[in-house]
Amino acid sequence: MRNVLLLPLLFLSLSCQAHDETDRRLISTNGYGEVTVPADTAILELSVRATRKSGQEAKRDVDDRVNAFIDQLKAMSISQDDLVASSIRIYPRYEHTNSNRLFSGYEAIRQLTVTLKDMTQLTEVMDQALAQRLEGIDNVRYENSEMPKHIQAAHLLAISDSKSKAEALAKAYGAELGPVVRIDYHRNTPPSGDMMKASGMETMMVRSSAARPGTYLPDEITYSDNIQVSFDLIISP
Numbered sequence: 001m002r003n004v005l006l007l008p009l010l011f012l013s014l015s016c017q018a019h020d021e022t023d024r025r026l027i028s029t030n031g032y033g034e035v036t037v038p039a040d041t042a043i044l045e046l047s048v049r050a051t052r053k054s055g056q057e058a059k060r061d062v063d064d065r066v067n068a069f070i071d072q073l074k075a076m077s078i079s080q081d082d083l084v085a086s087s088i089r090i091y092p093r094y095e096h097t098n099s100n101r102l103f104s105g106y107e108a109i110r111q112l113t114v115t116l117k118d119m120t121q122l123t124e125v126m127d128q129a130l131a132q133r134l135e136g137i138d139n140v141r142y143e144n145s146e147m148p149k150h151i152q153a154a155h156l157l158a159i160s161d162s163k164s165k166a167e168a169l170a171k172a173y174g175a176e177l178g179p180v181v182r183i184d185y186h187r188n189t190p191p192s193g194d195m196m197k198a199s200g201m202e203t204m205m206v207r208s209s210a211a212r213p214g215t216y217l218p219d220e221i222t223y224s225d226n227i228q229v230s231f232d233l234i235i236s237p
Helices: 002-023 055-075 119-131 147-172
Strands: 026-037 041-052 083-097 100-116 136-143 175-185 221-235
Touching: 026 147, 026 175, 041 055, 041 119, 055 083, 055 100, 055 119, 100 119, 119 136, 147 175, 147 221
Parallel strands: none
Antiparallel strands: 026 221, 041 100, 041 136, 083 100, 175 221
16 A cells, blocks of 8 residues: 555656746856967978889988978077977889889878977978978968967856856846856867968068068967856746
8 A cells, every 4th residue: 555655656746846847947048259369370281202213212312301401490490399200101102004003113201390489480481391392381370379378268258258148138037047057068179270361561581582482471360169058047926
């Protein structure tokens, strides 16, 4: 008999819980934060390749070109800490003619990344790369040296924005904001300002060459963040 009595009480408890959840008043907002800063660092991605009859010859060719380029960077007072040149790939090359595959040699490829804290050196570094026969200027992207600080600032702005929106809406409808019920958050991946702009403006870098060097003006970098928050909505009787 006791078990028979407990069963209706359990159903009653679950029914009341479901009723409370259905009648719960919530307000959900989306908070957005954005920080825009100028780029102060340029990251240059380069590559060099050579095809020779032997893998050793191909490796020696790309190594010689990379070493000559590194010597030029040292002469420009660019620290070795700002250079990554650790990888090399060597593989056989084949030509396909009339359904035949003919061995044409070994290709060696090296990739380099140069970080420039003085962006006025960008044109000169690219010119030196081409002079040392590093023909692959694969990408130029821009960053800000204080990126973590700006990401955190955008995050705090998004939190503040979600709160102020919720408080304003609650007040507009004659209610009060209750505690947080749910937070949905996925951190944004900050852009790196990887576009280059050519301009007719005179460059800050002075060179002895009669030809005018190229000018590269990066976009500003925008770090953004957003957060979705749900609050209890307290309505006075």
